[in-house]
Amino acid sequence: MIAALVRLAAVAAGAVAAAAVARELDKPAPDREWHGDVGGVPYDFRPPTAEKLRRTLWDADNPKVLVPHGFGVGWSVNFARLAAFVQPPAESSPPTGPAEITAKQPTD
Numbered sequence: 100m101i102a103a104l105v106r107l108a109a110v111a112a113g114a115v116a117a118a119a120v121a122r123e124l125d126k127p128a129p130d131r132e133w134h135g136d137v138g139g140v141p142y143d144f145r146p147p148t149a150e151k152l153r154r155t156l157w158d159a160d161n162p163k164v165l166v167p168h169g170f171g172v173g174w175s176v177n178f179a180r181l182a183a184f185v186q187p188p189a190e191s192s193p194p195t196g197p198a199e200i201t202a203k204q205p206t207d
Contacts, residue, residue, distance in 0.1 A: 143170055
């Protein structure tokens with residue numbers, strides 16, 4: 100059952116990749132961008148850089164967990180955002196000294 104699902108996902112990814120390449124090749128050469136989306140699925144066939152791939156996998160400034168792949172078709176996991184979900188909240192620092200309690204004195 101799992102093998103069939105993996106094959107189905109591979110066929111779907113291949114179909115989206117083929118549609119993306121066909122879409123780009125239908126454009127005149129100067130208009131080809133090699134990134135966009137097909138049927139709501141993002142693709143990016145521009146040459147990847149180390150910084151682009153790093154931002155895809157670890158971008159603490161991006162609030163999204165699923166982000167478009169740095170190269171290829173589909174989505175990647177932003178592990179920085181995922182880590183923020185599983186980390187316990189930061190504790191506030193304890194007071195530096197004993198709190199002073201003052202009672203209001205009655206006025207005459």
